[in-house]
Amino acid sequence: MPELPEVETIRRAIEPHIVGAQITDISLPDPSIAGPGGSESLQPALGATVRAVLRRGKHLILLLAGNSGIVLHLRMTGALLRCELPAGARVRAVLTFSNGERLAFTDQRRLGRMQYYASLKPLLLRLGPEPLDADFTWESLRSALKRHSIPVKAALLDQNIVAGIGNMYADEALFLAGINPVVSANQIPANEIRTLWRSIRDVLQRAIEDGGASVSTYAKPDGNRGAAQFSFNVAHRKGQPCPRCGAQIERIMVRKRGACYCPCCQPKRKVDA
Numbered sequence: 001m002p003e004l005p006e007v008e009t010i011r012r013a014i015e016p017h018i019v020g021a022q023i024t025d026i027s028l029p030d031p032s033i034a035g036p037g038g039s040e041s042l043q044p045a046l047g048a049t050v051r052a053v054l055r056r057g058k059h060l061i062l063l064l065a066g067n068s069g070i071v072l073h074l075r076m077t078g079a080l081l082r083c084e085l086p087a088g089a090r091v092r093a094v095l096t097f098s099n100g101e102r103l104a105f106t107d108q109r110r111l112g113r114m115q116y117y118a119s120l121k122p123l124l125l126r127l128g129p130e131p132l133d134a135d136f137t138w139e140s141l142r143s144a145l146k147r148h149s150i151p152v153k154a155a156l157l158d159q160n161i162v163a164g165i166g167n168m169y170a171d172e173a174l175f176l177a178g179i180n181p182v183v184s185a186n187q188i189p190a191n192e193i194r195t196l197w198r199s200i201r202d203v204l205q206r207a208i209e210d211g212g213a214s215v216s217t218y219a220k221p222d223g224n225r226g227a228a229q230f231s232f233n234v235a236h237r238k239g240q241p242c243p244r245c246g247a248q249i250e251r252i253m254v255r256k257r258g259a260c261y262c263p264c265c266q267p268k269r270k271v272d273a
Contacts, residue, residue, distance in 0.1 A: 001166060001216060002078065003165065003169055004204055006213065009208060010080050010212075010220070013221040014082060015052070017082065018097050018099075020050065021049065022049050023045050023097060024097060026093070027093065029091050029093070029094075030090075030092040032110070033112060035115055044068070049064070056163065057127045068116070068120065069120050071115055071120070072113070076216075077107055077109045077216060079217060080104070081223060082102065082103055082222070085104055086219075090106055092105050092107045103221075126160065127160065128144070129162060131162050131163070136162075137197070138193055141162070142194075146185075148186055149184050151184065152196075153171075156200075162200070164204070167258060168232070169204060171235040171261065172232060172233060173203045175233050176199035176202065176203065178265055181261050206231065207231075210227040211225075213227075213228035213235075214226045238260055247262055249262055
C-alpha cells in the first residue's frame with residue numbers, strides 16, 4: 001500500500017500540472033529517500049523538463065530527457081501531495097517546478113524511495129506484465145502461474161509475475177474468483193485462472209475509478225481520501241461478516257504476508273493440475 005490503483009490515481013492527478021515544466025529544485029529533508037547516493041544522486045535531474053508521467057507497477061516515473069527519469073516508490077505509507085500539508089506530515093522530499101508547482105513526498109514510516117535513473121530500461125524490463133494492458137491475457141497468467149508452486153496469494157504479490165498488485169487487491173481478486181489464498185499457483189484449473197484474471201482487472205479498474213483506497217496514510221495529491229476501501233469485500237475486514245455468505249472473514253499469514261479471505265466462499269480444497 002499504495003498499490004497500482006493508488007499510484008495510477010496519483011499519476012493522473014499530477015500529470016497535467018508538471019508535464020512540460022522544468023525541475024528547478026529538489027529538496028531532501030531526509031536524504032535517505034534517495035538511497036546510498038543521497039542528494040547528489042538526484043542532481044542530474046535538476047533543470048530537466050518532465051516529458052511525461054508514467055506508472056510501472058507500483059512505481060511512479062517522471063520521464064526526463066532520453067530514457068532517464070526520477071522513479072518514486074511510495075512503499076507502505078508514502079503519499080505525493082500538491083496541496084497544503086496535513087499537520088504532523090513527515091516530509092522526506094520536495095520537488096519544485098518552473099511553473100510554480102510543488103510536490104511533497106510524505107512518508108510516516110520512511111520506507112519510500114525517490115531515485116534518479118540514467119536509463120529506465122532495467123527497471124521497466126525486470127517487472128512483470130501490467131495487469132490492465134491488452135497483452136495481459138488469462139493465458140499469459142496461466143502460463144506464469146504454472147511455473148510456480150508457491151501459494152497463489154504469494155504469486156500475485158510477486159512483482160516479477162504481475163506488476164502492481166499488493167496485499168489488499170490480491171485479497172479482493174481471490175475472493176471474487178472464489179480461490180483460497182494458500183492454493184498452489186500451479187494447481188489452479190484453467191477455468192479458475194480465467195475467472196481470477198477477470199477479477200484482477202475488474203478489482204483494479206474499479207479501484208482506480210474510486211481514486212484508490214485510503215485505509216491508512218494514502219491520500220490523493222489534492223489531499224482528499226480515496227473511496228475504494230468502501231467496496232472491499234474481505235481486505236482489511238478481519239472478523240467482519242462476508243458480504244456474500246455472512247461467514248466471519250479470517251486473516252492468515254501466507255509467506256509472512258497477511259491474507260484476508262472468507263473460509264466459506266474460498267474453501268481449502270485439493271485441486272488437480
